[in-house]
Amino acid sequence: MKPNIRTRTVSATVPGRRADENRSFGDRYCKGTCVLSIRIPPDSTGRDLCKTCGKKFLPRSLMPGSGMRNYQSEDFYMCGIIGFSGYERATDVLLAGLSALEYRGYDSAGISCFTKDGAITTIKSVGKVSELKALVPGELASGCGIGHTRWATHGGVSRENAHPHACGRVTLIHNGIIENYLPLRDELTSDGRIPVSETDSEVAAMLLDSLYEGDAHAAIAAAAARLEGAYAFCILFSDQPGKIYCIRKGSPLVACQTEAGSIIASDMVALLRYSKDYFVLEENVVACLTRDGITLAALDGT
Numbered sequence: 001m002k003p004n005i006r007t008r009t010v011s012a013t014v015p016g017r018r019a020d021e022n023r024s025f026g027d028r029y030c031k032g033t034c035v036l037s038i039r040i041p042p043d044s045t046g047r048d049l050c051k052t053c054g055k056k057f058l059p060r061s062l063m064p065g066s067g068m069r070n071y072q073s074e075d076f077y078m079c080g081i082i083g084f085s086g087y088e089r090a091t092d093v094l095l096a097g098l099s100a101l102e103y104r105g106y107d108s109a110g111i112s113c114f115t116k117d118g119a120i121t122t123i124k125s126v127g128k129v130s131e132l133k134a135l136v137p138g139e140l141a142s143g144c145g146i147g148h149t150r151w152a153t154h155g156g157v158s159r160e161n162a163h164p165h166a167c168g169r170v171t172l173i174h175n176g177i178i179e180n181y182l183p184l185r186d187e188l189t190s191d192g193r194i195p196v197s198e199t200d201s202e203v204a205a206m207l208l209d210s211l212y213e214g215d216a217h218a219a220i221a222a223a224a225a226r227l228e229g230a231y232a233f234c235i236l237f238s239d240q241p242g243k244i245y246c247i248r249k250g251s252p253l254v255a256c257q258t259e260a261g262s263i264i265a266s267d268m269v270a271l272l273r274y275s276k277d278y279f280v281l282e283e284n285v286v287a288c289l290t291r292d293g294i295t296l297a298a299l300d301g302t
């Protein structure tokens with residue numbers, strides 16, 4: 001059954017959520033049960049692991065107000081996500097965003113962009129964002145795309161395992177861990193979909209492709225009901241050029257709308273070049289970015 005979708009459009013300014021009010025790179029938190037406060041330079045490119053629990057830090061800058069400080073139950077996976085739909089050259093925005101996110105640490109990077117003819121071009125590489133940049137053709141004209149820096153959790157460091165991952169009409173990037181990816185992969189493989197990577201993330205692309213019948217929201221809602229774990233996704237559907245669908249659970253996503261277009265990222269440092277106004281995407285809400293705005297729709301249609 002298709003959910004009853006209500007939408008609302010977000011203005012560029014969200015009261016109380018100005019990016020410059022709580023920007024603080026110095027204090028790095030792990031999670032509620034393991035709060036540390038140490039000094040790490042803002043340009044640190046090290047893999048910032050909590051010395052107590054071994055997990056990645058959650059920068060204080062991403063905590064949406066004091067409520068987040070009571071956040072006890074979830075782990076955060078802190079590699080980089082950027083999505084852009086707008087009036088500037090998408091490859092420039094994505095690569096600049098990925099460079100801004102480099103401080104989190106990563107092992108590989110990739111982008112996918114809609115090209116002028118509506119096709120999706122994907123470029124991935126192991127290593128630095130500068131190495132990815134060298135592979136991006138100067139003539140790649142696009143106003144919409146997604147970019148990712150990966151911190152491998154499932155599968156080795158390889159070009160195949162780098163994001164974005166594609167299956168059928170779905171291309172996505174993912175931060176987090178899909179805990180039930182093995183049974184899902186078995187199920188979807190027996191349906192005839194062949195994974196090309198070792199990642200849990202590709203299984204989410206396979207699942208979405210299996211559920212997509214032209215209604216992105218319905219497919220995302222059905223997929224979310226089956227995925228266990230933590231995720232932030234930015235998703236392209238090949239028959240919907242210019243649109244980026246996003247959803248998160250446990251992993252952060254922040255977004256803003258500017259004159260240049262709509263931008264979403266896993267950390268507001270990637271947005272600051274365009275705007276100091278951003279909002280935190282709530283869980284159980286699907287965001288759809290187009291060049292003219294961001295539409296939000298509750299997952300359950302409420």
Ligand code: GLU
Nearest residue numbers: 079150151153154175176
């Ligand atoms: N679990 C995914 C992978 O290993 C995403 C890792 C990440 O958050 O970068 O590819």
